[in-house]
Amino acid sequence: MAFENLSERLQKALRSLTGKGKISEEDINKASREIRLALLEADVNFKVVKDFIKQIKKDALGKEVQESLNPGQQIIKIVDEELTKMMGEESVSLNKSPHIPTIIMMVGLQGTGKTTTVGKLANYLMKKDKARPLLIAGDIYRPAAIDQLKQIGDNLNVPVYSELDNKDVAEIVKHGLQEADKNKNDYVLIDTAGRLEIDEQLMDELKRVTEVAHPDNTLLVVDAMTGQAATKVAEGFNADLDLTGIILTKLDGDTRGGAALSIRAVTGLPIIFTGQGEKLTDLDSFYPDRMASRILGMGDMLTLIEKAQQDYDTKEAEKMAEKMRENTFDFNDFVDQMEQVQKLGPIDQLIKMIPGMANNPALKNIQIPDNEIDHIKAIVYSMTPEERENPDILNPSRRRRIAAGSGMPIVQVNRMIKQFKQSKEMMQKMTSGNMKGLENLPGMDSPMARRAMRSMGKKFKKNKKKRLKKLKRFHS
Known part of the structure; x- marks a missing residue:
């Protein structure tokens, strides 16, 4: 994956600064040395690295810390701004001719x-x-x-x-x-x-x-x-x-x-x-x-949202959110959801766009092969219609029958049912705007990730009436 080594090195250099009440010039010099090595190792032009480090030191020592950030977070903010400047600050579009073509x-x-x-x-x-x-x-x-x-x-x-x-x-x-x-x-x-x-x-x-x-x-x-x-x-x-x-x-x-x-x-x-x-x-x-x-491991929610808007079926998403709120989300919906997510691209790429998730060691090398979706479908289609709609009735004997019918080991059937329940619980919290508990997930412990989760929660609550109006129009 592009930038993976650089990302890890930069995050490690900056992690030692977060949480500190006060940062000394020695702390900044030490972090700057680590950042310099990380950039040179990534084969960044030497003069570019030199100018970059010089600017970071100047900004870090000269700027007053914002009230909303601790000194460590202020350094991260400075590095983020300078990286952005290095790559051009703003996106550039193609030149368009006043006449075709x-x-x-x-x-x-x-x-x-x-x-x-x-x-x-x-x-x-x-x-x-x-x-x-x-x-x-x-x-x-x-x-x-x-x-x-x-x-x-x-x-x-x-x-x-x-x-x-x-x-x-x-x-x-x-x-x-x-x-x-x-x-x-x-x-x-x-x-x-x-x-x-x-x-x-x-x-x-x-x-x-x-x-x-x-x-x-x-x-x-x-x-x-x-x-x-x-x-x-x-x-x-x-x-x-x-x-x-x-x-x-x-x-x-x-x-x-x-x-x-x-x-x-x-x-x-x-x-x-x-x-x-x-x-x-x-x-x-x-x-x-x-x-x-x-x-810097802070995710890229805007690109993720744009991908979702482009490839995700909005009506299906609204229906799914309503099912979550009403607690009627079942295995049929689970399969539909996985197919929708599959359209957005590789899971490991999507995870890195979510604030906090990029640093999660448990998710670092996660991949879901295409045939994994087929295995899940085989398990679901081996259930009776009643079992798909009422997952709670899946007792051990039913699970053994499903394993035999799908040709999958009983362990895999149990794991898939567990994944379904976890997915359902997480999505219920997100669609209701209740982010409590999600902040305790591994990799969500950084201040930036917590702020992102709180912001998402507020947006969900704020837009609840709007979403319900859309749903009523859709159903009518």
Whole structure:
């Protein structure tokens, strides 16, 4: 997972400061040394690290502690703010042309995932802007690059323009733009060739494509696993092409995070998107403040909420909340809920977005394989309708029958029933706005996590009347 080692090191360095009534200059120096080592180990640019530590010390020694924070929390707040500044402070959007089409040219070295990212960005634009994109196959050198782009186009139901016999990429792009003009496509995404390293031939070709296409966005696709080397690649491309932004790929890999933390500070270029996974849906807008919070283990509730709004069925969620309040949540609902959560992405990724959960050792390596959902379904479908609707009647003899019917060990059946009861209890507390007891869960003992839970509780109580009105409208 991206930033995992860096996150652990930074949290360890800052943990020693929390809870202290007063922090000395020696405490700050010690924490700064740990933070410096953590950043250098993550392959962050040396000058960036030097400036970062200098600013933290200056702010920590010069600022008065806010009344709502203890001195340790104040340092965490300063580190959070400086991490956010390092990565760009605010999210940056694509440049949009005043007339169609908006042209996006993707450039980068070979093996960064450029062609897949073209497909991911097309899918993103179709969902966000209901766009009608055209993809242009400008990589005529890599074997199967055109076939790969065509396959992506077929999966997305998006047209792909290519010329198999033409070796002049600038001319292919020119003809592709004419096709987009004819068909009124509002976005054109140009996939270009890469090399193992920057060379004159590659740059000359990309310059000629730029002269023909006049792209509104020239995006450099960078492999996050290359660390600090990514900044040199960005500087090399930017010198000749006037890049408008960066897309970081493979952020879900075994990366140390140096690229994301260094690239904006060194080049001045904004990170616009990040790719985490191989699916065409695995592309996210980059928010520096949210990434800083995740690195410091404070979660990322905004991204989690956005994911839920995008992928979660709102009506089903309201029905589920009502069942929780009325205490009628059963095994049929449990299966439905697991399928809904599965749409949001890997469980281990979602857990890290919840304040306090990122630091929970018991949840650190939690994963729910796809076949685990199938096992749960097999157990539930081996129950009678009465047993699914009334879990309390599941005595030992019924459980043995269910285990035999589903082909699962009795231990697994008992474990699943226990998980169901725990899930039901937790969700009942959350939907009623009663967070009491949840604060005692492992990993929820930090002040930030407690504040987040109290805030969530207040919001649930405040919006209770609104939710009930929605439910009445839904049922009527």
